[in-house]
Amino acid sequence: MIVFVHGVPETASYWDRLRAEIAEPSIALSLPGFGCARPEGFTATKDAYVDWLVDQLTDIDEPVDLVGHDWGAGFTYRLVTTRPELVRSWAADVATIVHPDQRWHEFARVWQTPGDGEAFIEAQLATPPEDQAPTFEEMGMSREAALATVSAMDATMGACILDLYRSAVPNTYASWGTEMGPTGRPGLVIDATADSFSNTAKSAEVAEMLGAEVGTLEGRRHFWAVEDPTGAAALLTDFWSRNR
Numbered sequence: 001m002i003v004f005v006h007g008v009p010e011t012a013s014y015w016d017r018l019r020a021e022i023a024e025p026s027i028a029l030s031l032p033g034f035g036c037a038r039p040e041g042f043t044a045t046k047d048a049y050v051d052w053l054v055d056q057l058t059d060i061d062e063p064v065d066l067v068g069h070d071w072g073a074g075f076t077y078r079l080v081t082t083r084p085e086l087v088r089s090w091a092a093d094v095a096t097i098v099h100p101d102q103r104w105h106e107f108a109r110v111w112q113t114p115g116d117g118e119a120f121i122e123a124q125l126a127t128p129p130e131d132q133a134p135t136f137e138e139m140g141m142s143r144e145a146a147l148a149t150v151s152a153m154d155a156t157m158g159a160c161i162l163d164l165y166r167s168a169v170p171n172t173y174a175s176w177g178t179e180m181g182p183t184g185r186p187g188l189v190i191d192a193t194a195d196s197f198s199n200t201a202k203s204a205e206v207a208e209m210l211g212a213e214v215g216t217l218e219g220r221r222h223f224w225a226v227e228d229p230t231g232a233a234a235l236l237t238d239f240w241s242r243n244r
Contacts, residue, residue, distance in 0.1 A: 003064050007072045008070055016028075032160070044164050078098075089239070091236060092190065095199075098206060102172065111165040188212060189210070191203040192217045
């Protein structure tokens with residue numbers, strides 16, 4: 001079973017175009033609070049999301065090929081270095097999120113700042129989707145996908161975003177780095193070379209650290225699964241064909 005995990009500020013629908021290109025059975029998980037309810041008492045920290053992902057995979061009674069994007073990639077890296085037995089293979093992008101030299105991007109630093117983060121989310125929710133969509137289009141989304149993504153944002157998602165990013169100060173490597181080593185499972189670090197949140201050299205370094213290979217999506221941006229689902233499907237299918 002192929003299992004897709006989305007990132008921030010997305011919902012499971014992020015994967016729709018890519019899943020349509022892959023003939024095999026797959027599911028796209030919805031992170032708690034992202035287009036769905038936030039369970040009572042759920043803290044929405046990075047470790048809480050990893051624990052949730054562990055529970056989701058434990059309930060799947062067949063081999064899992066895990067694919068993560070953005071924060072979904074971060075959770076994937078953590079899971080495969082601590083619970084590798086839960087997957088047959090894994091693939092993830094934005095390897096900078098677990099690189100020792102990671103520095104958070106500008107949006108993240110705002111979200112991590114009490115007061116500023118709340119004001120940012122409040123202003124975003126008050127802005128018409130048509131005015132927000134261009135930012136997502138610049139990162140590879142179609143107009144339709146961008147509008148759907150922005151329209152799915154709500155106060156619940158906003159609160160989860162703040163809690164998640166504030167649990168990752170100064171960076172994820174500071175708390176997860178000691179367990180970042182070879183996973184013992186076939187792994188693919190996806191390098192979308194035009195992704196402003198990623199870095200080709202650091203992707204290669206993280207791949208080496210985890211005993212994985214690098215798969216390049218030349219000229220693709222952050223939302224590569226929407227921008228080029230055919231190319232992304234070809235990359236993943238080739239990886240799976242050689243590692244099952």
